[in-house]
Amino acid sequence: MIKEKINLIELYMRKKINKDSLIQEYKKNFGFIDICYELNLSIEKKDPEFLDCILYLGDVIKYKYNCIYLLEKLILEKWHYKHEDLARLLQEYKSPSSVDVLYLASNLNLEYLDFDDNYSLAIKCIWGISCIGNENTIGKLKILSKSKNQKIKNNAILLLNENHTKK
Incomplete structure (x- = not known):
């Protein structure tokens, strides 16, 4: 599932989809966007590419971090x-x-x-x-x-x- 999330975020990075499509597809495929959950998952997996994408996604959606x-x-x-x-x-x-x-x-x-x-x-x-x-x-x-x-x-x-x- 991590690879699928990376692929979706990279589609946005490469301007293949717009922000609305990114959010809509993410929610459809993975549920609510919870950057803190994803950060924790990146820590568990020690996946630098996933961390990069999740921080990027957090920036795109102006995520308010409650997991300092x-x-x-x-x-x-x-x-x-x-x-x-x-x-x-x-x-x-x-x-x-x-x-x-x-x-x-x-x-x-x-x-x-x-x-x-x-x-x-x-x-x-x-x-x-x-x-x-x-x-x-x-x-x-x-x-x-x-x-x-x-x-x-x-x-x-x-x-x-x-x-x-x-x-």
Whole structure:
């Protein structure tokens, strides 16, 4: 059934069907669209292609995630390539529980990002931490501001300064 869902979503991606047809066919073939259920299934199966399609579908239908814990779990998993998208979602939802997870994700050593000299994932995580804006935020930014990595350090310092000027 996962393959059929991927195939349907890919039809939309390739502009073979429109959004209404995607939603109608999905509901007809698989029932109610529950992105959280699908995320959990992608975790069980450790299927990066399925995760990619489900996150895409969530974006297309403007899904409101009530399963932040699954996004937090996924961002720390190493079997997929959607870490930056997950960091963006966690930043958007601003859950206090995401601060620690984003901090951990900022320090992930992912093989597929070895080429990234800009440290995009780490920077997205740092900005996500800052957007949450609770007491834990300041502590994590202070730790990151002592990083040996200059880009991480500079972003953390910038956001620490911004957080102090907001108060």
